[in-house]
Amino acid sequence: MTAMPKPGAMPDPMVPRRFRVRKAWDEIDGVATMELDPVDGPQIAFQPGQFNMLYAFGVGEIAVSISGDAARADTLTHTTRAVGAVSTAITRLKAGDMVGVRGPFGSAWPIAEQEGRHIVFVAGGLGLAPLRPAIYHVLNNRDRYAGFTLVYGARSPSELVFADEVKDWKSRFDTEIEVTVDHAAPGWTGHVGVVTTWLDKTLLTVDPATVSAFMCGPEIMMRFSAASLANAGVAAERQFVSLERNMKCAIGFCGHCQYGADFICRDGPVFRYDAVAARLKLKEF
Amino acid sequence: MSASPAPALLIDDPAVLVEALQRQGWRVIGPQARDGAITYDPLTPGATLPKGLTDTQEGGHYRLGAGDPGRWFDYVVGPQSWKKHLFPSRQKLWEASRTDDGFAVTPVQDDYPKTAFFGVRACEIAAMEVQDRVFDNGDFADPGYGRRRAATLIVAVNCTRAAATCFCASMQTGPRAKAGFDIALTELATGTGLLVEVGSDRGAEIVDGLDLPRANAAHRAEAEAASAAAAAMQTRAMPPGMAGVLAANLDHPQWQVVADACLSCGNCTMACPTCFCSDVEDVNDLSGDHTERWRTWDSCFTVDFTYVHGGAVRRSTASRYRQWMTHKLSSWEAQFGTSGCVGCGRCIAWCPVGIDITAEAAAIAASPVPKE
Numbered sequence A: 001m002t003a004m005p006k007p008g009a010m011p012d013p014m015v016p017r018r019f020r021v022r023k024a025w026d027e028i029d030g031v032a033t034m035e036l037d038p039v040d041g042p043q044i045a046f047q048p049g050q051f052n053m054l055y056a057f058g059v060g061e062i063a064v065s066i067s068g069d070a071a072r073a074d075t076l077t078h079t080t081r082a083v084g085a086v087s088t089a090i091t092r093l094k095a096g097d098m099v100g101v102r103g104p105f106g107s108a109w110p111i112a113e114q115e116g117r118h119i120v121f122v123a124g125g126l127g128l129a130p131l132r133p134a135i136y137h138v139l140n141n142r143d144r145y146a147g148f149t150l151v152y153g154a155r156s157p158s159e160l161v162f163a164d165e166v167k168d169w170k171s172r173f174d175t176e177i178e179v180t181v182d183h184a185a186p187g188w189t190g191h192v193g194v195v196t197t198w199l200d201k202t203l204l205t206v207d208p209a210t211v212s213a214f215m216c217g218p219e220i221m222m223r224f225s226a227a228s229l230a231n232a233g234v235a236a237e238r239q240f241v242s243l244e245r246n247m248k249c250a251i252g253f254c255g256h257c258q259y260g261a262d263f264i265c266r267d268g269p270v271f272r273y274d275a276v277a278a279r280l281k282l283k284e285f
Numbered sequence B: 001m002s003a004s005p006a007p008a009l010l011i012d013d014p015a016v017l018v019e020a021l022q023r024q025g026w027r028v029i030g031p032q033a034r035d036g037a038i039t040y041d042p043l044t045p046g047a048t049l050p051k052g053l054t055d056t057q058e059g060g061h062y063r064l065g066a067g068d069p070g071r072w073f074d075y076v077v078g079p080q081s082w083k084k085h086l087f088p089s090r091q092k093l094w095e096a097s098r099t100d101d102g103f104a105v106t107p108v109q110d111d112y113p114k115t116a117f118f119g120v121r122a123c124e125i126a127a128m129e130v131q132d133r134v135f136d137n138g139d140f141a142d143p144g145y146g147r148r149r150a151a152t153l154i155v156a157v158n159c160t161r162a163a164a165t166c167f168c169a170s171m172q173t174g175p176r177a178k179a180g181f182d183i184a185l186t187e188l189a190t191g192t193g194l195l196v197e198v199g200s201d202r203g204a205e206i207v208d209g210l211d212l213p214r215a216n217a218a219h220r221a222e223a224e225a226a227s228a229a230a231a232a233m234q235t236r237a238m239p240p241g242m243a244g245v246l247a248a249n250l251d252h253p254q255w256q257v258v259a260d261a262c263l264s265c266g267n268c269t270m271a272c273p274t275c276f277c278s279d280v281e282d283v284n285d286l287s288g289d290h291t292e293r294w295r296t297w298d299s300c301f302t303v304d305f306t307y308v309h310g311g312a313v314r315r316s317t318a319s320r321y322r323q324w325m326t327h328k329l330s331s332w333e334a335q336f337g338t339s340g341c342v343g344c345g346r347c348i349a350w351c352p353v354g355i356d357i358t359a360e361a362a363a364i365a366a367s368p369v370p371k372e
């Protein structure tokens, strides 16, 4: 018997479905992307910003955002950084290996609701992964949006994920992309400095009343970026962030991800900034 | 459970009801005096109810001792709640085994026969109804919890005395159960038996078979008065409007005051009948070919509870106590439309240093931090 729900039986939301790795590759040192095909049941359809719980056999289960294109019904893509036991096991999976998946979970970037707007993406480090499905959506439907800006920062050039793809996006004539690193390395000819420096600059060139911003990265980066956006005149209700907390269930049962009244797994991870701004200022909340 | 208009009855010996349930194939879980406390464990045939016992409870204090020998239910709630049966503290969720092409997952169902909870207090019914909303949140339902809950019959006991730690009256959860039971008992004056009320068709069927005498209006009035007396003797109360008070006082200095006393042991969350937090654990056999996923109770008082790569979010005791109390009394209402506290007083009695949720709430309510 497998985790596949029997017809008529209530599927247990804690039981993973089996998927097989179709392709897996390293993005940068310690960060790997994999594409998955379902073994039990149908492929997972998702919305940009949602995540899955990925299970490595015998090791454990972690929350990982879906980093692929939501319009491509055939694939399920995840990009994971190895930081501990489970994430390391996930990044080591190779084509043909099996992985458990529960999901998709959580709220989505309200990207379709922001049609007609100038979309500003602000990404820090691996925060680009959860944003990438939204970026694909805007790029695939570029005529429906007034503008596209991506400000992407990482600690060092070797920590920039999807670097080649970012170059491709930048080579389009209808995108504005700023990539910056905190610490340059030999050969780096790009920007150096924090994300907000370049965010402030790009905001000078757009009408703030038309901007909708999507931010994902360290909380401190999102807070400062939100302040920059507010300074520039972008309304708080046009700003969206994705938050991260310890997660054990993703379905509102384990309590770990609570953030005041919100369960980040169900009510988030994507929030409108004004809904969480006060809480982000609280220490150890 | 549909309310049934069945008339109230009288029973002399509640053990007769226990035996009747057992005869009808119910596993009966009921109060037992174990290690100096009332616990809720399966009643083996012939097991006796802890008649003649009473408890003294205070902040950091619980003692079970001799009371009126003629009284069946003169103790109130002990350290454990019914939660441990509906939401076991350790539960296997599924198993997986390595196969040639990966692994296979097998969901696990625990064995939970049809079960009667015997002696459920009003606050404990309220606690179950609180957890019902947690484990069926509209998007997801825990099938194990749902199965166990559906297979459970509730025999309530309306409290006729309160401990010093009880404050159900101020939480509107007791001491008299208004609904949520199949059968409810109220102990009348010593030696005159117990009033039997029926709350469902299931309960009516069971009681019908006992051929009990009918109660009269005086019996019913006496039962109501006994519950009212249990409410009147409550010395603790939750100040009103705490949901809003706490939400507006997340920076209050009292959090640090209580943190200076709090051991961050998590006893309050373990004893609490509504706390639902859990962790998961993967248990592998030596070969590494077989693994099991277990769910265990967890507490927001542990540092690891909020661990993310780089460290825990709530590192200080003050932040964890704030999480506990604001969750119970404030954010729970936004999450589930009800308070997370039913006023059972367990967290007060079983706190090793006697921290009192009603006193902490009152301290903050009395000196709110001025708004910026």
Ligand SMILES: Cc1cc2nc3c(=O)[nH]c(=O)nc-3n(C[C@H](O)[C@H](O)[C@H](O)COP(=O)(O)OP(=O)(O)OC[C@H]3O[C@@H](n4cnc5c(N)ncnc54)[C@H](O)[C@@H]3O)c2cc1C
Residues within 6 Å of the ligand: A051, A060, A061, A062, A063, A064, A065, A066, A079, A080, A081, A082, A083, A084, A085, A086, A087, A088, A126, A129, A130, A243, A244, A245, A246, A247, A248, A269, B307, B308, B309, B310
């Ligand atoms: C909504 C969401 C989306 C995420 N998306 C991605 C992604 O796209 N790519 C990626 O690499 N990582 C992502 N993460 C972070 C990822 O879940 C953690 O890196 C991972 O849990 C670490 O587990 P570990 O066992 O390898 O490491 P350890 O540091 O040993 O963690 C031990 C345990 O703590 C918990 N934990 C630790 N860190 C986190 C964390 N940041 N978030 C939640 N639980 C944590 C997990 O239960 C984990 O098993 C996401 C987290 C959340 C909440």
Ligand code: SF4
Residues within 6 Å of the ligand: B268, B271, B272, B273, B274, B328, B340, B341, B342, B343, B344, B345, B346, B347, B348, B357
């Ligand atoms: S918070 Fe305390 S008094 Fe309230 S239900 Fe939980 S244990 Fe009982």
Ligand code: SF4
Residues within 6 Å of the ligand: A255, A258, B269, B274, B275, B276, B277, B298, B299, B300, B301, B323, B324, B325, B327, B328
């Ligand atoms: S008080 Fe703490 S342990 Fe209890 S339900 Fe809330 S977060 Fe979980």
Ligand code: FES
Residues within 6 Å of the ligand: A246, A247, A248, A249, A250, A251, A252, A253, A254, A255, A256, A257, A258, A263, A264, A265, A266
């Ligand atoms: S991850 Fe368990 S409640 Fe959100």
